[in-house]
Each structure stands twice: as structure tokens, then as C-alpha cells.
Amino acid sequence: MIHYCIGDAVYPNCTGNIIIPHICNDIGGWGAGFVLAISKRWKLPEQKYYEWYKSNNNFRLGEVQFVKVEDNIIIANMIAQKDIIPKNGIPPIRYNYVKKCLIKVAVKAKELNASIHMPRIGCGLAGGHWIEIEKIINDTLIKENINVWVYDLK
Numbered sequence: 001m002i003h004y005c006i007g008d009a010v011y012p013n014c015t016g017n018i019i020i021p022h023i024c025n026d027i028g029g030w031g032a033g034f035v036l037a038i039s040k041r042w043k044l045p046e047q048k049y050y051e052w053y054k055s056n057n058n059f060r061l062g063e064v065q066f067v068k069v070e071d072n073i074i075i076a077n078m079i080a081q082k083d084i085i086p087k088n089g090i091p092p093i094r095y096n097y098v099k100k101c102l103i104k105v106a107v108k109a110k111e112l113n114a115s116i117h118m119p120r121i122g123c124g125l126a127g128g129h130w131i132e133i134e135k136i137i138n139d140t141l142i143k144e145n146i147n148v149w150v151y152d153l154k
Contacts, residue, residue: 002137002148009034009119009151010041012073017114019066021076021105023122025084025092026061028053032084033125042069049077062100066108074114076105081126091127095136098122102140115147 005013012018022034030039030046039046045067052059065077078101081092098121109116122128141148 002134002142002150004150004152006154007151008037008153009117009149010037012115012117012149014115014117014149016072017112018073018117019076019105019109019112019114020073020117021064021078021102021121022118023080023093023098023126024049024077025081025126026059026079027083028059029084034119034121038075042075044069045075045077052077061094061097064101064104064108074108074112076101076108078102078105078121080122084125086127093122093126093128095122095128095132098128098133099136099140102136106140106144106146109141109146110144115149116141117149117151119151119153 009020030049048067052065061079063079067075069075080094080097080101082094083092120130122133123130
């Protein structure tokens with residue numbers, strides 16, 4: 001079961017190991033949406049994202065970059081958004097790649113005995129629908145008995 005709470009996902013209300021996954025685009029753009037909250041708290045995820053993009057080393061849809069920002073907190077930069085604007089009425093979010101990314105996040109979470117803390121990923125600028133994302137979370141994380149917390153701002 002997904003746990004819903006009011007708060008800010010960059011300030012998880014939990015102890016133990018934590019992974020904060022979020023959706024990134026495949027064109028090397030960082031600067032709108034949840035990434036602003038990440039960058040305000042930690043500079044490293046943005047820096048590593050740009051380095052990854054410029055290196056072109058496995059920087060593509062369906063890939064995940066794990067960035068340790070504190071002893072117990074890892075940011076998961078998930079490439080699951082095609083470009084940044086809708087094309088022919090199709091939003092940038094790519095659900096199949098969200099699933100591929102979350103499968104990788106599940107493996108890492110099990111390896112670290114970590115819980116997952118996130119906003120309603122993919123539903124802002126990426127143009128996704130929460131009902132679809134929720135199904136993917138259930139199929140990838142909840143199915144693996146990983147604790148998932150979804151944060152809504154007040």
C-alpha cells in the first residue's frame with residue numbers, strides 16, 4: 001500500500017535509508033518542477049545529471065542515476081520523460097520508461113533496505129496521470145514489499 005502524507009519529499013519524515021526518485025527528461029534540461037526543490041536542498045543531483053548528460057554514457061530513457069546526498073539519502077534521477085513539451089498531443093511522460101526506472105529503483109531499495117519517498121512523480125510538467133503512475137508503483141515497488149511514501153505539499 002502506498003502511504004500518502006502532507007509534506008515535502010525533500011524532507012522525508014523517516015529514519016533509515018531513503019531513496020527519493022523523480023522524473024528527468026532525456027534532453028539534458030534541469031530547471032523546472034520538483035528538481036528545483038532538490039537543487040535548493042542539494043546541489044549534487046543536478047551536477048551529476050549534467051555530467052551524465054554531457055558524457056552520453058548510458059544517458060537515455062529507462063536509465064537511472066543514483067546520487068548519494070546524505071549518509072542515508074539517495075536521489076534517483078530517472079530518465080522517463082521524452083523532451084519537455086507535448087508532441088502531437090502526447091505528453092512528455094513515458095510510462096513504460098517510468099516502469100523500467102522504478103524496477104531499477106526497487107532493486108536498489110531492496111539492496112539498501114531503503115524506503116521510497118517522492119512527490120506525485122510524472123504528473124506535473126511531464127503531463128502524466130496519477131492513476132497510471134500509481135499502477136506502476138504498485139507493480140514495481142509495492143509488489144516487492146518496499147515502503148513507499150508519496151508527499152503532497154500543503
